[in-house]
Amino acid sequence: xxxxxxxxxQDTEAPVxxxxxxxxxxxxxxxxxxxxxxxxxxxxxxxxLFATYGVxxxxxxxxxxxxxxxxxxxxxxxxxxxxxxxxxxxxxxxxMEKDRVGATQLWLAVTGLFGxxxxxxxxxxxxxxxxxxxxxxxxxxxSSFFALVGTHGLHVTFGIVWLVTLMVQVGQRGLIPANRRRxxxxxxxxxxxxxxxxxxxxxxxxxxxxx
Amino acid sequence: xxxxxxxxxxxxDAPAHGSLRGYLIGxxxxxxxxxxxxxxxxxxxxxxxxxTALIIMALAVVQIVVHMVYFLHMNVRSENGWTMLAxxxxxxxxxxxxxxxxxxxxxxxxxxxxxxxxxxxxx
Numbered sequence: 237x238x239x240x241x242x243x244x245x246q247d248t249e250a251p252v253x254x255x256x257x258x259x260x261x262x263x264x265x266x267x268x269x270x271x272x273x274x275x276x277x278x279x280x281x282x283x284x285l286f287a288t289y290g291v292x293x294x295x296x297x298x299x300x301x302x303x304x305x306x307x308x309x310x311x312x313x314x315x316x317x318x319x320x321x322x323x324x325x326x327x328x329x330x331x332m333e334k335d336r337v338g339a340t341q342l343w344l345a346v347t348g349l350f351g352x353x354x355x356x357x358x359x360x361x362x363x364x365x366x367x368x369x370x371x372x373x374x375x376x377x378x379s380s381f382f383a384l385v386g387t388h389g390l391h392v393t394f395g396i397v398w399l400v401t402l403m404v405q406v407g408q409r410g411l412i413p414a415n416r417r418r419x420x421x422x423x424x425x426x427x428x429x430x431x432x433x434x435x436x437x438x439x440x441x442x443x444x445x446x447x
Numbered sequence: 448x449x450x451x452x453x454x455x456x457x458x459x460d461a462p463a464h465g466s467l468r469g470y471l472i473g474x475x476x477x478x479x480x481x482x483x484x485x486x487x488x489x490x491x492x493x494x495x496x497x498x499t500a501l502i503i504m505a506l507a508v509v510q511i512v513v514h515m516v517y518f519l520h521m522n523v524r525s526e527n528g529w530t531m532l533a534x535x536x537x538x539x540x541x542x543x544x545x546x547x548x549x550x551x552x553x554x555x556x557x558x559x560x561x562x563x564x565x566x567x568x569x570x
Binding site for chain 2 (some may be wrong): 268286323
């Protein structure tokens with residue numbers, strides 16, 4: 237890298253060198269920073285939903301309280317699914333580093349399956365709650381609960397759609413720089429969702445049981 | 448100019464990946480940091496809800512930092528420090544949102560109770 241730069245620098249005028257260098261780095265050069273700022277905006281959405289839950293989470297309107305509704309063993313299972321999907325996505329990134337297309341896709345598939353398991357358990361929990369009459373309309377606590385946990389679940393859903401899309405793109409084009417960049421963005425998105433889930437299981441489920 | 452471009456290039460390239468060791472350390476720590484709060488709440492070993500709540504909140508903060516460092520590869524150098532700056536700015540907004548909402552609504556609840564302003568005296 238450095239040798240080619242100096243060679244170009246010696247042979248040609250300075251502006252040409254800048255142009256060549258810019259061209260090499262321009263595509264996707266600031267994608268990571270831009271995507272990080274998008275994640276920070278997402279973080280603010282979740283902050284607002286957490287604040288709403290914090291304000292309304294104790295208003296049961298004579299309805300069921302967290303203690304009546306939540307099943308911590310189910311939440312622990314859910315949490316472990318998301319944690320496992322985080323480490324398998326890490327393995328996908330490590331195999332991507334080694335240019336192994338098949339292994340990368342395999343780890344992405346495993347990540348997607350853990351994500352689906354998480355979503356399946358969450359939907360089972362929601363269906364169970366609604367079956368018991370604990371719908372979002374029942375109380376302010378349940379409205380804010382479904383808004384917060386549901387938004388997180390929606391993010392995981394879109395993450396899985398994105399993951400499947402990238403598996404197809406990696407299958408079609410291989411691990412080209414554009415696909416690597418996309419995989420790195422999804423990596424940030426996926427791990428960020430895990431960070432949000434730490435807040436959810438702590439504030440909503442565990443603190444709810446202590447109320 | 449050229450050094451700046453190079454710094455930017457390495458700045459976003461270097462920390463975005465991790466090592467197997469890093470991912471395994473992060474995973475191991477987060478398993479422990481998840482298991483402890485669940486265990487504390489499910490068995491209620493402390494017998495004191497307030498103490499348990501404080502401990503699980505502290506553990507959540509530690510786990511978030513662990514995820515940031517080992518999974519999201521956050522450090523002060525990535526993107527010349529701009530990601531860290533964006534994070535700090537966001538954290539300030541998050542703290543204002545959370546504490547502000549809770550503080551205002553707590554006082555609203557306390558001051559709007561019918562017992563304090565007797566409803567019969569209302570016009």
